[in-house]
Amino acid sequence: MREKIFKRSILSSLLTIVLILFFEIGLTNGEITYRSVEPDNNAKAFEINDFLEFGHKSFIFVDMEKKPLLIIPDDQITNMSLSYKTCVDISGVAVRIDINDVFSKKFDGFTANLFEKKIAIFINGDFIGAPTIREPLEESFAFGPVSYEKAAAIIINSGFTPNYEETCVGGKTKIIDITKKYKFKENYAHKQNNYPSILNNSEFWYLKEETPIYDGPGGNIIMRMPAKKIVEQYYNPESKEFEKKGDWLKIIYQGEARWIKAVNIIPFFSILNTNLFLQKFFVYNEYRYEGSIEDKHMYSNYLIQRVRSIRKLYIEEARSRFKDENEFKRWYFDTFQKSYED
Numbered sequence: 063m064r065e066k067i068f069k070r071s072i073l074s075s076l077l078t079i080v081l082i083l084f085f086e087i088g089l090t091n092g093e094i095t096y097r098s099v100e101p102d103n104n105a106k107a108f109e110i111n112d113f114l115e116f117g118h119k120s121f122i123f124v125d126m127e128k129k130p131l132l133i134i135p136d137d138q139i140t141n142m143s144l145s146y147k148t149c150v151d152i153s154g155v156a157v158r159i160d161i162n163d164v165f166s167k168k169f170d171g172f173t174a175n176l177f178e179k180k181i182a183i184f185i186n187g188d189f190i191g192a193p194t195i196r197e198p199l200e201e202s203f204a205f206g207p208v209s210y211e212k213a214a215a216i217i218i219n220s221g222f223t224p225n226y227e228e229t230c231v232g233g234k235t236k237i238i239d240i241t242k243k244y245k246f247k248e249n250y251a252h253k254q255n256n257y258p259s260i261l262n263n264s265e266f267w268y269l270k271e272e273t274p275i276y277d278g279p280g281g282n283i284i285m286r287m288p289a290k291k292i293v294e295q296y297y298n299p300e301s302k303e304f305e306k307k308g309d310w311l312k313i314i315y316q317g318e319a320r321w322i323k324a325v326n327i328i329p330f331f332s333i334l335n336t337n338l339f340l341q342k343f344f345v346y347n348e349y350r351y352e353g354s355i356e357d358k359h360m361y362s363n364y365l366i367q368r369v370r371s372i373r374k375l376y377i378e379e380a381r382s383r384f385k386d387e388n389e390f391k392r393w394y395f396d397t398f399q400k401s402y403e404d
Contacts, residue, residue, distance in 0.1 A: 138161050138162055138164075138165040139159060139160070139161055139220070140160045140161060140162050141158075141159075141160040141222060142157060142158065142159055142160075142216070142217045142220050142222045143157070143158045143160075143217065143222070143224070143225045143228075144156075144157065144158070144213055144214070144217070144224050144225055144226070144228065144229045145157060145158035145204045145206070149230040149233050149234070149235070152207065152349065153207075153209075153346060153347075153349040153350035153352075153353050154206060154207025154208055154209060154210075154346075154350075155206060155207055155208065155209075155210050155213045155229060155346070156204045156205060156206030156207055156208070156213075157204060157205055157206055157208065157213050157216055157217065158202060158203070158204045159202065159203055159204070159205075160201065160202045161201060161202075163201065166201040177195055177196075178194060178195065178196075209346070209347075209350065210229075210342065210343055210346040210347070211265060211266055211330065211343065211347075212294075214226075214292075215266060215292040215294070215330075218290075218291075218292055219291050219292055226338060226342055229342060231341065231342060231345045231346060231349075232341075232345060232397070237337050237338060237341050237342065238337070238341070239337060240336075240337055240340065240341070240393070241336060241337065244384065244389050244392065244393050245384065245385035245386070245389045246336060246383055246384055246385055246389075247382075247383060247384070247385055256270075256328060256332045256333055257331070257332050257333070257334070257335070257336070257383075258332070259328065259329040259331045259332040259379060259382070260378070260379070260382045261329045261331065261375060261378060261379060263295070263303070263304045263306065263375065264295065264304070264329035264330060264331065264375060265294065265295060265297075265304065265330075265372050265375065266292050266293070266294055266295065266329075266330035267292070267293050267294075267295060267311065267313070267322075267327040267328065267329060267330060268290070268291075268292055268327060268328050268329070268330050268332060268333050269287055269288070269289050269290060269291045269292070269293065269326060269327055270289060270290075270326065270327060270328050271289045271326055272286055272287065272288055272289050272326075273286065273287045273289070273291075273322055273323075273326040273327065274286050274287075274322070274323070274326075275287060275313075275315055275320050275321070275322055276310075276320065276321045276322065276323075277320065277321070278321055279307050279308070279310040279321050280310075281321070284315075284320065292330055293313045293314075293315070293322070293327075294313060294314045295311055295312065295313050295314075296312040296313055296314055296319050297368050297371070298312075299364045299367070299368075302367045302368075302371060303371055304371070306324070309323055309324045309325065310322070310323060310324065311323075311324055311327070329379075331343075331379050336383055339379070339380075339383075340380065340383075340393070340397075343376075344376055344380055345397065347372065347373065347376050348373070348376070348398065350369060350372075351369050351370070351372075351373045354366050354369045354370075377404075390402070
């Protein structure tokens with residue numbers, strides 16, 4: 063396992079250098095805006111949490127009134143996909159963006175004066191991160207690594223279908239049918255649409271219908287989000303769990319803490335069939351957890367607590383799909399070559 067973690071660490075570092083790097087994905091809709099980062103304490107501060115490297119909290123200050131340097135309209139993006147170039151198992155994945163030939167010409171000279179400088183990235187108004195430009199932007203470019211869930215969310219919210227079958231975990235790129243090898247509860251094994259998740263809390267939520275977004279529980283409606291979008295729930299570092307109040311859930315929207323009613327949403331896990339959930343999302347998340355525990359001296363306490371909280375959700379969801387605890391542990395041993403430990 064130590065060797066796997068070491069390989070993941072090396073590849074993460076390489077991706078950090080080669081790709082455009084950022085860590086927090088918000089709501090997305092295809093449009094990407096770049097703004098200059100100014101060291102002005104009067105500007106708005108956005109928090110950056112790094113899961114993959116040292117894990118320390120940091121802040122970036124962005125002048126939201128500045129004219130955007132570049133905007134990529136939705137209709138100029140031809141595809142978004144999970145980008146994976148190797149079968150070394152790591153806890154993050156990159157997202158690739160393809161734009162059409164005509165618009166790509168606008169990239170000429172864009173990064174000439176920005177090399178080794180930070181720029182703030184927004185997608186549909188949401189803060190994404192503040193990468194340092196390492197290479198020119200071309201027709202196709204990638205950013206990452208980000209968590210598998212956030213990568214999937216940005217692609218789905220942008221109107222594209224993630225290419226799960228091309229991503230690589232466990233040295234394999236294809237998803238196989240494991241419902242015949244292990245025993246699952248009947249309503250999880252063969253259901254084609256939404257799955258009956260038992261979770262009352264989740265890192266990400268899927269909007270099953272048009273959903274009003276409020277400035278607080280019982281407060282004013284800010285806007286309405288269309289159905290079939292994915293939103294990220296707010297993690298409270300003080301309580302060390304994802305925050306909710308009764309039937310209200312706190313989410314991250316356009317870099318701000320907002321609220322939605324739970325009646326309009328289901329856990330993101332509910333749209334993932336058992337083969338996809340276990341072989342892609344669960345495995346990636348377990349690698350993230352293992353990495354944080356193996357090298358915990360490199361991570362902030364906040365991030366370690368968050369990773370542990372997320373893992374509990376994954377374990378709970380996985381257990382609920384298997385017929386019994388023995389089947390879950392048998393699958394876990396076969397997948398990770400070690401016994402399951404809480």
